[in-house]
Amino acid sequence: MKKLPVILLVFLILSFTLAACSGEPETPDDPNPPNGVENTPPPVTSDNNDPQNPPQSGSNDPGNENGTPKVPPPEPTAFFFKIGDTVVNLNEDINNVIAGAGEPVGVLELPSCAFDGMDRVFRYPGADLYTYPVGDNDFVYNIAFFDDTIRTAEGGIRLGSSLQAVLDAYGEDYEFDAGMYKFTRGKTALSFLTDNDSVIGITYRYAVEDTDW
Numbered sequence: 001m002k003k004l005p006v007i008l009l010v011f012l013i014l015s016f017t018l019a020a021c022s023g024e025p026e027t028p029d030d031p032n033p034p035n036g037v038e039n040t041p042p043p044v045t046s047d048n049n050d051p052q053n054p055p056q057s058g059s060n061d062p063g064n065e066n067g068t069p070k071v072p073p074p075e076p077t078a079f080f081f082k083i084g085d086t087v088v089n090l091n092e093d094i095n096n097v098i099a100g101a102g103e104p105v106g107v108l109e110l111p112s113c114a115f116d117g118m119d120r121v122f123r124y125p126g127a128d129l130y131t132y133p134v135g136d137n138d139f140v141y142n143i144a145f146f147d148d149t150i151r152t153a154e155g156g157i158r159l160g161s162s163l164q165a166v167l168d169a170y171g172e173d174y175e176f177d178a179g180m181y182k183f184t185r186g187k188t189a190l191s192f193l194t195d196n197d198s199v200i201g202i203t204y205r206y207a208v209e210d211t212d213w
Helices: 006-020 094-101 163-170
Strands: 080-083 086-089 106-111 118-124 127-134 137-145 175-177 180-185 188-195 198-206
Touching: 080 094, 086 094, 086 137, 094 118, 094 127, 094 137, 163 180, 163 188, 163 198
Parallel strands: none
Antiparallel strands: 080 086, 106 118, 118 127, 127 137, 137 198, 175 180, 180 188, 188 198
């Protein structure tokens, strides 16, 4: 397991601080955040050099056994995370996560600057789950990787993966800013912080009102 780089520590601290002090989550009727390229990323010079991160591709099978063309599955509407076999959806009650994945290895509490109650960070192997309070419940709005023992649920990307592996898994529809590649689905975002074409930070995020997330 690789040690957490200093730049990643700063990235995670900023991620939590900005999210915790933003505002209440958007309602389902709010428009989705816009997609678009904010500025031009540097050219990718490395190939997929992570043997454990093969490019994600669809099936080459033109149809089923009786020759009927296969219909591709619908595009997913949100990013999700997995702890073992437990699916963790953004904006999900943390009690549901604990019921499926078990107790976290630790919990950090901080006074919320945007809500009544406490912001909490639930630590699971490889990732921290940040929550915001609503009444007596806590809901997941941010997930940050802190080591290379876990991978993204959809693309199998981990800390240390190549930028090319990210693009192979998630495509070219991203926003780029200062080394950060952000992919958006509905009200969720998956961001990869890179340095020298290598992933040094990974966060899942639920859209929060009036926040540049």
